[in-house]
Amino acid sequence: MQYLSQRLAAEPARTRESDPPRGALATSQRERILDATEELIAEKGAPATTIEAIVKAAGVSSVTFYEHFRNKEECFVAAFDRGVEELRAAVPGQPHGAEQVLAALLEAIDAEPLRARLCFVEAQKGGPELRARYDAALDAVAGELSDSLGQAIVGGLAWLLRERLELGGGEGVQGLLPRMTEIVLDPYPADG
C-alpha cells in the first residue's frame, strides 16, 4: 500500500513560491509566531485560533506573518513540526532502553505542557492537514519498529497520553511511566 513511504516522502511542506526571509531577526520573528501559535492552540484549540490573535500575541505585524507563512494552516503545521522535533530531540537514541526513552519523553512533555497539548491533543482536531502531520509523526516513530504490533503499541501509548493530557486536569504524565514501561516490556509472562 506504500502508505508510510508516501507520508514520509511528503515530509517537507515547502511549496512556497519565494523563500522565507532569512537572518537573525527573521528567525526570532518566526520563533515568536510559533510560540504564540503553540500557546493559542493549546488554550483555545486550532479552529478558534486566528491569524489576528497570533500576530497580536507574537508582537509582529500581519505583513510579517505572511512573509513567513502563506496561511494559518501552514503556520499550524510549522508549530506542530517544531514541537515534535523538540520532543524527539529530548529522547535519547539507540543504546538506551525503553524505560529511559519513555522517561525522557514523559519528562519533556511535562516540562512543556502546552507544546504537548498541541502535539498530542489539538493536532487531531486542527483539520486534515494537521491531522495528516500527526499521523505521519506517529508513523515515523512506529516505522522504527518493524512489526505492526509495535505500531499498534505506539498508537496505543499516544492514545493514552492524549487522554491523560486532555482529561487529566494538568496533573502531568510522568506518573504513567511504570505502566507504559510494562506495556512495552511485557511484564506478565505465561506463568504470571
Add this chain to the structure above:
Amino acid sequence: MAEAARDLAAGKVRLPPGRHGLPRTFVVENQRERLLNGVVEAVAEHGYNATTIGKITEAAKISRRTFYEYFKGKEDCFLAAYEMIDAHVRGSMLAAGDPAEPWPEQVRDRLAALLDVLSRDLAIARFYLTEPLAAGGEIAARYRDAMQLLAETIRPAAGPAEMDVEVRDQVLMGGVATLIARRLKAGEAAQLNELLPDLVELALAPYLGRDEARHVARSR
C-alpha cells in the same frame, strides 16, 4: 420488499410524492434514517468539521426544513447516527463470542466481528472510528465511552490484581483504532480482516504474556 426498504433508507430512491399509501410511521422512519445515512456520507466525504447541515440534507435528498423536524443541529444528528452504529457494532461483537468457549477464542471471535462489521462499509468505519476525535466536545466524549465499552467486551473476567485495567484498555483501543484507521486511510476497508492476528495478540498479550499471545493469535 426488504430490498426496497433498504434502498429507501439509503436514499437511493425517493418516496413517490402525494398519497403513497405508506403509513405515517414508515415515512417518519424513512426520513430520519435517510438523514442519518446522509450525515454518515457527508462526514466520510468532508470530515466532521467541514460537514454542514446543507451537505447532510443534500446527501439525504431531504429538505433543510425536514431536517429540523428531527434534529436540533449537526451534532445532534451525528450523535443519533453514532448511537445506531455503536449499538450495531457492539451488538455484533457480543453476539459473536460464545460464552462457553475459552476466553482467548471469544476475543478472537469478537475482534473478527468488529473487523467484519467495519470492513463492509468504509464510510461507516470512518464515521465510527476516525472522525469523532476531530469533532471534539460531546461527540469525542461519546466516542470515548463507546471505545471503553468495546474494550470491555474483550476483557477477561479476572486479570492480574496489580494491573491498571483503565490504562490497559486505553492502550488496547488506541492500538486497535490506530491499526484500523491506517488501513481506512489507505482505502483498504476490504482487507481489514487481515489485521485480526495483530489485534488478537494485542488484546491477549497483557494477560497471557507475549509469547503465548502470539502463539494463540497466529494459530488456526
